[in-house]
Amino acid sequence: MASIQARKNRGKKYWYIVESKRINGKPRPIVIESLGSTEKLLNRLRNGDLKNKKKSFSHGSVAALLSLAKKLDIVSIINNHTKSKRDYWSKKPLRNNLTSGITMLLAAIGRICNPTSKRDWHNWATKTTCDYLLRISSSNLDSQHFWDLMDCIPEEEIENIELEILQNVSKFYPLNEEILSYDTSNFFTFIDSDNNRCNIARRGKNKQKRNDLRQVGLALTVTQENYIPIIHHTYQGNISDCKVFAGIIFAIKNRMQKLNMDISKHTIVFDRGCNSKINLKKVERLKLYYVGALTPTHHKDLLKSAKRNFVTIKIDDTELEVYREMRMIWSCKRTVLVFVSKNLKEGQLKGVYQSLEKKKKHLRVIQKALLNPRSKKRTREQLEKLINKILCGQFMEGLIDYKLIEEKKDRWSLSYSTNNKNLILLESRLGFRIIMTNRHDWSSDKIIAAFHGQAAVEQAFKDIKNPYHLAITPEFHWTDQKIKVHYFCCVLGYLLATLIGFDARKNGFKGALDTLFDHLNNIRLSREIKLANKQGKPKVSYQLEEMSNE
Known part of the structure; x- marks a missing residue:
């Protein structure tokens, strides 16, 4: 049963609706609602504000x-x-x-x-x-x-x-x-x-x-x-x-x-960020089984072998070309799998083409500046340093060819083009995943499924x-x-x-x-405070609000 009680705060009296609850076997007063000062409480009683008061809470x-x-x-x-x-x-x-x-x-x-x-x-x-x-x-x-x-x-x-x-x-x-x-x-x-x-x-x-x-x-x-x-x-x-x-x-x-x-x-x-010769030795010494990743650029000979010997397997109704062999990695024999991840390749290609457009945009700015007769005079070395800095980045090496022609002393023109041969070569190298494991008895599809985990x-x-x-x-x-x-x-x-x-x-x-x-x-819980009359004790009831089928 709830009651109205007065408490002092900084020398002033305030009124609260309080319920007595047992906590650890002892009765404790729990504040349900603050009613404010004496004047506010009287005003609310006269106006009937406390007759029926509802509030809901996240539950x-x-x-x-x-x-x-x-x-x-x-x-x-x-x-x-x-x-x-x-x-x-x-x-x-x-x-x-x-x-x-x-x-x-x-x-x-x-x-x-x-x-x-x-x-x-x-x-x-x-x-x-x-x-x-x-x-x-x-x-x-x-x-x-x-x-x-x-x-x-x-x-x-x-x-x-x-x-x-x-x-x-x-x-x-x-x-x-x-x-x-x-x-x-x-x-x-x-x-x-x-x-x-x-x-x-x-x-x-x-x-x-x-x-x-x-x-x-x-x-x-x-x-x-x-x-x-x-x-x-x-x-x-x-x-x-x-x-x-x-x-x-x-x-x-x-x-x-x-x-x-x-x-x-x-x-x-x-993932491959954990790789080192010492770490893998520790894992082997602890007799733990693992599936890890290797960096494709560190194993180019393995990629060459894979391209010639891919075997098609099915994983969840999806066909995947996979190459598998036993190989010595950091002085220990491990089962190694190579495959091309379609999602990875699409993501890498998207990044490459976005980077190419950004590089070309910067080169167009330089090209336009060089055509301006009022532009600052630069030497070939200065321009090459600036352009090479723009063209650097992951997978960007050799994708854009450029030529600087000296029109007159320290006045240059710039031309550039995409190297399609290198771009096609890059596309053939992207998307490769190399994973290793000491679960030699597992099937290839189970190893790949574990890696995807x-x-x-x-x-x-x-x-x-x-x-x-x-x-x-x-x-x-x-x-x-x-x-x-x-x-x-x-x-x-x-x-x-x-x-x-x-x-x-x-x-x-x-x-x-x-x-x-x-x-x-x-999901909300509704609380209703009712006061029967000016001298009666308030009654507090709780009810869950209606919920959707979700």
Whole structure:
């Protein structure tokens, strides 16, 4: 039963509709609605504003995620690994009567439903049924609340927390898929260049082209079919993929063993950025099975053999020309497959023709400038340097021929043309894929299908860069520990989202995660507050709004 209660805020009295709920066995007053000051309350009573008041909240996503988190016991697992760094706090600290476990879960749910800053989190939460389902007042959960409780999660415990959660996941969901996909990506930050307290954010080659900003790297391994993340690693943004793989491959095997995965039945798929003689020796020494890629330009003799000996096979009703052989790669015998990817070739050709047009456009500008009698005088060497700089680029070598003719002293004319012979030769070299594996007993179509499974982890990164659901950014943290905890919350959110997606697909849903959470967010719970008379207690009732068939 709800009641109207007065509370003082900064010396002034305000009125609230409050319900008493039991939390951890103890009755707690939960604010349902603020009614304002005494004057406003009297005015609303006289005008009958409180006779029938309705409001609806986004309910579907929050309810599904909280139910799943309860099933997996996520809050207790996180709480078991928290430790206060402050002498004046208890060992298992509370803030606003909330533990670190529930706070990190709420942060993860926020990333799924509406990625926002910790400061703005409560603005999103008050529009959902978080308060109703958890019996909390989310308006008290400011950025300081999150920072204080994030501070209680030691960096070294993140791996153990993730493992225990996944062990619970394995009781309800399939983690024993044959193919595991591994990849890395990076995320730019706005951390100041002079900030010396942050070592993890470094400048590097950013995949979103923000090379002017410091970035943080994330390595991720997911199951091929359901995209469930089984391990993540946050690392310095200037470390190459090859070095990251060398460090994490032991952790991947360790995680597989602790999740009771049969090493002999699982295969790790990774791209050519992970390749090195040392890395492949480590993989072989760990007795892991893998499918990886090789760079075609590094194996020209293999391409020549392939062109003469292609065999046509069928993969999902599609014919594909494939060449297969056993070959020594970095002192170890591996099964190697060569094939032409139609999609890759089309994409490469499109890029080549676009680049050609851009080069010609720049050359036309130079050509026009040289015809101007007032243009700056240049030597042949200066012009050749300028033109060669324009013509450089991937696949561009030898595709455009040009000629400089000196009309008079330091006055030149420029002519150019496309070298069709070299262009045709280039087209015959594009689209090649070379993959290698130590699964010597697998058929060619199974190896290629496993390699295509790399799309699973690429889709995972695409999802966690989606600004509307699951995004890692915005990221307003600037210490290593906070950044690592933030990334853990984001990956936890992605884990929960993939499990919700798995359940939805079992029930006939066929869309993407983004679409799924759009639908779930649109499931709303309506609250109605009724006041029988001026002296009666308000009655609060809840009802789901009508939903579409989707």
